[in-house]
Amino acid sequence: MSVPATSHQEYSVYQVTKHRCAAQGIEFGFTSIDHFLAVVGKRPDKQHHIARIDPNKGFVPGNVRWMSADERRERREAEARKEKEHAGACRAERHAFFAAPIIAARPQAHRRIRSLLRWQRAVEHEEGRYTQAKNADHRSAA
Numbered sequence: 001m002s003v004p005a006t007s008h009q010e011y012s013v014y015q016v017t018k019h020r021c022a023a024q025g026i027e028f029g030f031t032s033i034d035h036f037l038a039v040v041g042k043r044p045d046k047q048h049h050i051a052r053i054d055p056n057k058g059f060v061p062g063n064v065r066w067m068s069a070d071e072r073r074e075r076r077e078a079e080a081r082k083e084k085e086h087a088g089a090c091r092a093e094r095h096a097f098f099a100a101p102i103i104a105a106r107p108q109a110h111r112r113i114r115s116l117l118r119w120q121r122a123v124e125h126e127e128g129r130y131t132q133a134k135n136a137d138h139r140s141a142a
Contacts, residue, residue: 009043010042010043013049014030014033017050018030026058026059027058027060028059029058029060029061030059030061039064040064040065040066041066044066047068048066048068049069050066050067051071053065087127091124
């Protein structure tokens with residue numbers, strides 16, 4: 001297929017996205033470059049990248065658009081905030097469960113409780129290290 005000179009940027013985006021979807025098992029619903037351009041249009045400029053509107057769906061007509069670098073950054077930050085809030089909620093739930101007063105007459109129960117509390121602290125420690133590493137990756141990428 002011959003590609004017009006004006007659409008080499010779009011053709012490159014089309015090919016890269018198509019291969020990435022095949023490698024990651026994501027649905028790719030465009031049959032040709034012409035179909036792709038008819039749905040998403042020309043790339044506004046080099047600062048725009050193709051993105052899915054709903055990340056849970058594939059690269060299919062109606063779920064794809066050009067997104068600016070600023071929009072992508074805002075979206076990543078919003079996802080990171082959401083993930084952090086979820087981790088905090090999980091941590092609060094674990095704390096409420098493990099910190100609840102437990103009356104146990106047997107020493108085995110006390111050992112089990114101490115073991116669970118050690119596990120809770122270890123998980124919280126790992127979550128903190130993971131969050132720090134992820135934040136460092138985001139700062140180095142920006």
